[in-house]
Amino acid sequence: MRPDAAAALSAAGRFARRPGLWLFLLLVAAIFLMPSAGILFHALFPDDRHLIYSRATFLELTLAHCQLVALSSLAAAAAGIGLGVFATRESGREFAPVVRAMAAIGQTFPPVAVLALAIPALGYGAPPALAALALYAALPVLEGSITGLDGVPASARDAARGIGFSPFELLWRIELPLAAPFILAGLRTAVIINIGTATIASSAGALSLGSPILEGLSAANPAYVVEGGIIAALLAICVDRGFDWLSELLKQK
Amino acid sequence: MIELRGVSKAFGAAPAVVDLSLSIGRGAFFVLIGPSGCGKSTVLRMINAMIACDRGAIELRGEDIRAMDPVRLRRGIGYVIQSVGLFPHWTIEKNIGAVPRLLGWSRETLAARVEEIAALLQIDRELLRRYPHQLSGGQQQRAGVARALAADPDIVLMDEPFAALDPVSRASLQDEMRRLHAETGKTFVFVTHDMDEALRLATHIAVMKDGRLVQTAAPRDLLNRPEDEFVREFFGREAMGLRLLDFVAVRDRMRGRPRAPETIGADASLRDALALMIERRCSRLSVTDGGGGKISEIDIADIIKGQDAT
Numbered sequence: 136m137r138p139d140a141a142a143a144l145s146a147a148g149r150f151a152r153r154p155g156l157w158l159f160l161l162l163v164a165a166i167f168l169m170p171s172a173g174i175l176f177h178a179l180f181p182d183d184r185h186l187i188y189s190r191a192t193f194l195e196l197t198l199a200h201c202q203l204v205a206l207s208s209l210a211a212a213a214a215g216i217g218l219g220v221f222a223t224r225e226s227g228r229e230f231a232p233v234v235r236a237m238a239a240i241g242q243t244f245p246p247v248a249v250l251a252l253a254i255p256a257l258g259y260g261a262p263p264a265l266a267a268l269a270l271y272a273a274l275p276v277l278e279g280s281i282t283g284l285d286g287v288p289a290s291a292r293d294a295a296r297g298i299g300f301s302p303f304e305l306l307w308r309i310e311l312p313l314a315a316p317f318i319l320a321g322l323r324t325a326v327i328i329n330i331g332t333a334t335i336a337s338s339a340g341a342l343s344l345g346s347p348i349l350e351g352l353s354a355a356n357p358a359y360v361v362e363g364g365i366i367a368a369l370l371a372i373c374v375d376r377g378f379d380w381l382s383e384l385l386k387q388k
Numbered sequence: 389m390i391e392l393r394g395v396s397k398a399f400g401a402a403p404a405v406v407d408l409s410l411s412i413g414r415g416a417f418f419v420l421i422g423p424s425g426c427g428k429s430t431v432l433r434m435i436n437a438m439i440a441c442d443r444g445a446i447e448l449r450g451e452d453i454r455a456m457d458p459v460r461l462r463r464g465i466g467y468v469i470q471s472v473g474l475f476p477h478w479t480i481e482k483n484i485g486a487v488p489r490l491l492g493w494s495r496e497t498l499a500a501r502v503e504e505i506a507a508l509l510q511i512d513r514e515l516l517r518r519y520p521h522q523l524s525g526g527q528q529q530r531a532g533v534a535r536a537l538a539a540d541p542d543i544v545l546m547d548e549p550f551a552a553l554d555p556v557s558r559a560s561l562q563d564e565m566r567r568l569h570a571e572t573g574k575t576f577v578f579v580t581h582d583m584d585e586a587l588r589l590a591t592h593i594a595v596m597k598d599g600r601l602v603q604t605a606a607p608r609d610l611l612n613r614p615e616d617e618f619v620r621e622f623f624g625r626e627a628m629g630l631r632l633l634d635f636v637a638v639r640d641r642m643r644g645r646p647r648a649p650e651t652i653g654a655d656a657s658l659r660d661a662l663a664l665m666i667e668r669r670c671s672r673l674s675v676t677d678g679g680g681g682k683i684s685e686i687d688i689a690d691i692i693k694g695q696d697a698t
Contacts, residue, residue, distance in 0.1 A: 288471075288473070288476065290469065290471035290472060290473035291473045291474070291475050291476065292473075293471075293473055294467065294469055294472070294473025294474070294475075294532075294535075295473070295475070295486075296438060296462070297433075297436060297438060297462060297467035297469065297473075297545075298462060298463070298467050298487050298535065298536065299459050299460070299461075299462035299463030299464075299465075299487060299490060300459075300486075300490065301459045304490065309475055309477075312477050313475075313476065313477055
């Protein structure tokens with residue numbers, strides 16, 4: 136084989152070994168090319184009806200979906216890390232079991248039930264969806280935070296205190312950096328769960344990738360379900376790859 | 389430098405330290421020794437306010453520690469523990485510079501200081517870029533000591549720092565501590581349960597038992613005049629005489645003209661002389677000075693006599 140051909144082949148190999156890039160391109164293609172896939176859907180679902188969801192563009196749906204996930208995950212991260220820090224302090228250690236139990240109960244509530252309960256209080260639209268998602272995502276972040284902070288070697292903590300780290304400096308410079316991989320793993324689980332769960336936000340009237348799915352289900356139009364489902368799945372996979380990359384980055388540091 | 393007056397501390401119902409008074413002078417190498425659970429580590433951790441005492445008062449440099457901010461207080465005191473406690477996510481260089489960075493030293497001052505302290509403790513420059521887990525136990529504790537000394541504190545607290553090391557690393561770090569103490573004149577407070585380590589390093593030894601002070605004395609006085617059975621027992625009864633020989637040089641006992649064929653240096657200890665006699669199966673050694681010339685002689689009887697008088 137000629138050397139430049141071999142080089143091109145190995146470059147192609149390197150590219151192929153970065154599935155994140157492929158998947159992201161696939162996601163972008165799915166968002167923008169879905170409206171042109173009418174022929175495909177007509178072949179799959181022989182039907183005279185309109186087979187491409189058109190109440191909103193898929194870009195709008197995806198962005199609204201991402202916004203729901205981002206806001207709820209941010210709230211879950213703040214609550215999870217904050218409670219995790221509290222539960223691992225000297226003064227809060229006795230509350231650790233209570234905090235864990237509360238978060239576990241939060242996760243046993245089906246998100247749909249939380250949504251139903253939140254609607255009377257928060258009205259229709261994004262707010263009840265955000266509340267349900269945040270409640271649901273807080274547990275993995277909390278678990279990751281507690282595991283990570285508990286895993287900080289006692290000797291490092293003792294030495295830091297002994298040479299004059301203030302409690303905040305100990306937390307910020309020693310404990311959180313050492314716990315970061317575990318917190319990130321918890322956050323990853325939370326976000327991925329939320330991307331899937333955010334589809335039910337549409338049942339509270341919020342715009343999301345669940346909108347075509349719900350409409351497709353109620354109108355017995357499987358094409359809509361497939362359209363929303365494909366993009367939501369690709370989004371989840373891409374974000375997961377992103378977290379993979381982040382944790383690699385953290386390891387190198 | 390450090391004054392403890394009537395200090396008591398109990399953990400729950402169990403008393404750890406009972407009405408303890410100690411005075412540690414500037415520049416002392418003060419060793420707290422006793423069996424495990426005697427309260428020696430608690431005393432150490434009360435000095436830098438990691439543990440608050442229930443009763444009594446502790447003064448550092450003439451100031452009551454309760455009046456000081458504990459964080460600032462600790463930044464002025466070196467602290468070394470048996471488990472080292474290097475920060476696993478930081479390089480050795482960053483670990484050593486931890487306290488100066490907290491104190492807000494400039495980048496240049498900090499870099500120069502890390503270089504200086506690494507040289508002082510004979511830490512290889514290439515080790516500075518590594519992470520703690522890539523170092524041996526002895527190297528890690530060297531870095532631990534370097535971190536404690538980085539901000540140039542005048543007091544250094546050490547809690548059984550070498551107990552977990554192999555004998556070779558331990559001996560070399562003990563030598564390092566003796567040299568550091570002699571060169572810097574800092575006040576060391578050192579906790580150990582190893583009596584040979586205590587005798588080797590200390591200018592003063594305080595023996596503790598059940599949270600109380602049994603005896604405080606210079607090493608040689610402790611061996612010559614143990615306060616009670618406990619101290620005698622702790623210092624190894626039978627071996628006490630041999631340990632005493634460590635504190636007398638051949639120079640102090642030599643007499644007469646050199647006739648024996650085997651030789652020993654004048655600055656060697658009586659223990660070395662006795663060991664050599666046993667090994668060579670002789671009862672006399674010629675004593676040589678620094679240049680190697682024979683200057684006098686020592687007899688086995690000279691080693692044995694007058695032990696009580698020293």
